[in-house]
Amino acid sequence: MTDKIILPEHVGIIMDGNGRWAKKRGLPRNAGHKKGAEVFEKTSRHCRDLGIKYLTVYAFSTENWKRPKEEVDGVMNLMRSYLKSMKKAANEHIAVRFIGDKTPFDDDLKALMDEAENADVGEVITTVQIALNYGGRDEIVHAVKDIAKDIKEGKLSLDDITEDSISERLYSETPEADLIIRPSGEERLSNFLLWESAYSEFVFMDVLWPDFTNEDFDKAIEEYSRRNRRFGGI
């Protein structure tokens, strides 16, 4: 990397292009997700080695249930394998959190998610947030419902509704995203981190997620470092 690097505190990644990667090789789509999951693990460790505090990855959206059952089951099974292998690799200094609505998941998967969130990983360097059954709009609806409930119960008044009181009720417990990376050539947000991306820098890359390397990640950080973030000021 070049010398004038500004490390973002929170990076979001839309892990896109798994299906196209598999198709190009005449493989089933789930083969792309499998490779994608390996790249996710490698990228998490790279973030830890660089000292990035928060990494949020988009693994399964509230819209992804529309995909064929075989594909949905494939992604959930990859999640199971990852969470089981994580147990053996304790103390990697990577904490795992899930954002999204956990209610529809099978009990065994919920238990694995719970175990991962409570695992002892030693001193935490990087917190990886996995967005699973996540939608940015759903996250805001969830926060609004929570506020409405508190108002109904007399715990909050109308004047207590602020940007902070909404932020506090989001699934994501991180600061806002500084940088959002989307590989695969698509240039849209697809309902990812809507609230948290108000001032994010976006880096779109042509590589498909299963081909994404640590060097690609470094290139995105270099691009981010060149940007001049003004947060609405001059």
Ligand code: FPP
């Ligand atoms: C988008 O690519 C990718 C997904 C909907 C699934 C991403 C899931 C993983 C990388 C595995 C998750 C597992 C862990 C352990 C985090 P796409 O299928 O829409 O690709 P396409 O646009 O080329 O069809």
